[in-house]
Amino acid sequence: MAEDSENKADFEPRDADKTAAPSMPVWKDDDDDVEDDLGGSAVTSEPDWVAKRRRELLETDGKGELDASSALTGKLAKVKPSSRTSGVRFRIDRQGDSRFNISVDGGIAQVGFDQGCSVLAVLGRRSKSVLLYEVDRHRSEGKYFRLKGEMSSPATSGEAVSSFAFSDEGKSMLLVTNRKNVMKYDMNQNSTLRISSLTNPRTESRYSRVHTPPASDDEAASVFALSCSDHGGVLLCDARSNAIIHHFQMNAVSVGVGFHYRAGVVITADKDANIYEWDLATGRCVHKFKDDHSLHLTSFAISPGAHEEFSRHAFVAAGSQMGFLNLFPLLPGAAEGDEERSCIKRALLKSYGNLSTPITSIAADDSGKFIAYGSEHKKNALRIIHNPSGCVVGNWPTENVGIGRVTDMAFASRFSTLAVGNRAGRVQFFRILTS
Template sequence: MLFTENKSKKALISSEEQGSQKKRDKKKGKKGAKALADGISSWATSVNSDGVVPAWSDASVDKLQVNIEDRSRLRKLKKEEGETLVTGDIYMKRLQDHYNTTSGAADLFAWAKPQPPKPSHHSENIDEEDPITQLLKSNTSVFSSHTTGLLKPGQRLDYTKLQHANNGSYHASVVTAVEFHPSEEGLLATAGLDRKVQLYSVARERESQKVQTIVLPDLPVYQAKFIGDGSQMIISGNRKYFYYYDLEANKLEKVHGVHGGAFSNTGDALTSLTRLFTPPSPQADLFAFADGDSGSISVLSQKTKKMAFELKLSSSSCTSVGFSGGPDPRLLYAVGDQAEIYVWDIRHSRKCLSKVQDEGCFNTTHLTVSADGSQLATGSHSGVVNVYKTETEGKPLTLVKSILNLTTAITDLKFDPTGQLLAVCSKWKKNALRLIHTGPGGTFTTYQNFPAGHAVGVLKYPLCMGFSSDSQYFAMGNDEGKAHLWHLSHFSGRVNSD
């Protein structure tokens, strides 16, 4: 009986509390409605500097005080030395300006900005008409700005950062190689010391999809490159042997050593095949291994996988090799630890034509040649990058620019297939990745907004890079086993002149 009585009292108290709560909620609702009405009224009467009513405005933002000195990531928003506090609206404006500057999207929403009144359609002065009208009245091609495919030099590059190419299946080691297929657009290979080569189909509109995983039972992979028409890959590492993989037959074959090397330390085979180089043209029937100990270069046939001939640097080490362009490369370039660039005729005499000192360098770490063979770039131990024109005015190499953006040893250099971009990276410093304009005009501008937008260190330590055959995609492999991926918007709008 006592239990029933207590239960009734609790029910009564609960009912009274619910009634009180409803009254309080009703009062709050009235206050909220009034606040909302006041906010709408404020919005309706507020007008920005362009005379346009904003879609949303919060008066309380002006009352905020943001300290941009306390946090290091906000100090980039300072306009004056000693500036500490800014109001909320100024803070928002500076964030927006900083994003527009670093992302290359400053004019992304230009269409939404108020435009000056258009002239009457009765106007006969074509100079006063809008650009679309002028274009329609002229005989200029709609695609005239893209027919040459020329990338404009400037401070900003138009690009989009995509998800990691190997998202969800990162390498359990550093990424040692990224390589795009020479003809299948969007097919990317990544390799690592975890003894795996992974193939992905990449696209801007969707996540990358893994196509194949190749497991090497006894080879931590240093290099993985497509050869020929892309139906095969050469895979090598710090071993006396290498593999070639047939994509169509899904077949993996081991080649036991590179024999016939008269200049190698062993006399008959190279002891390490970590330095693998292929020509820029998929029609060329050559590839090469460089020996870092003896300075020898073993050039092999892509068809037979056997030695074709061998070359030798006078220095004790060969660090990098590059072939001239075309289906039948005429020249081979090589560099060693003495910073001398060797130029060989490999089509006829197989003799060294000249040696050129890599200017301003004492230890050249890498060399690359553009697809058409007209440009050659070197990277040094001190971070200096030299760009040369090949075979100009009777000279084998003519220095046109020294680039000093990086301060640590250059790990990789790559020209894009059009020769308008040069990618440079160093594994010795976080975020040490740059894209440089090397196209017509000779500006050699380093794009300041790439890879801006990422906090220093997000990309970690870059080890290798690659461009797709149409230059639309750029990939970089880092020390975390990730393959970062970008879409270069300029090249997606490119229209071939033929």
């Protein structure tokens, strides 16, 4: 027991030393001893930048003092607006027609108008079939864009369609299927003809897209091009005989093909940001350069306009994987006998970084006034450029427009209307009011 009491005493706390020195502060400044007693009131010292900003505001407003309510917040926090406006502003109205709302299960893969803007074609992403709608041209020239009704669709014998393009000034359509076949649909006779004279290169598994020149492009009106899916091949074909004229070979997979409106060349681009110029007659690559502002391209288009009054706004548009749209000036053509002059100025005209995801679709109207570009990787990722001013339309789209994930676009230039297809399977129409 005595031993237990002794152990217990060892564990009992000892009394604190009454004579221990008082605790010292961890940190002590030199001026702590001379610090004034503020009596509970806070003192706020103004930094130099605050005083400078206050003087600038006083000089700008022409006043001798600021009121008490805005002494520390108010005008000091209000930044003076810039004299340069952000972008241009246009009124863009949604065009609705409850009788012919276009909705396709599985999403929209491609939309397009014929050369006269009298027929709208819609390709379903999952259904792999083409739907045709007649445009009410009389009503659409008025206040609102309207569709008249659905037309007979091309019969492809069960083959899945991967791309289409209008040809013969809108009298026929070219269809590319996933079975390496190309078909021609006569819209007047409602008949489909398989083009058997075209053979896919052995190095390519299938055709990815078909391209046709603008209707008014006399230099290239009798040809069309087929992009291959694997190794960057592009086939130039004769629209009359349906025979392959030239086989263009690029360094990487094709992202787009365009026909120059006057110079008689085909302009192509590949995934590795290389842009090529091919001579229509000889099939020779006359020029090639790399877009140094992009690492990888995801879309490509050239100005479709053939009007001389808008030729100074002609462009080559390259959409990058980082969401930038780069524009290069497109010249009317090389001088007679000058083989070294390119139709494209390699100096960048302008780069637009308004999107943060890869650009998947580019569209331009025939007049050359507007360029639309979008990305299906993000909702409402669509922007419109006013080409003459070089500015992006700043007041559209708004958050409540509800465009969705844009998969493809097409301009009906005759009616100043943009058709937008999205991943949800809807096609929406927006009219740009310029006057």
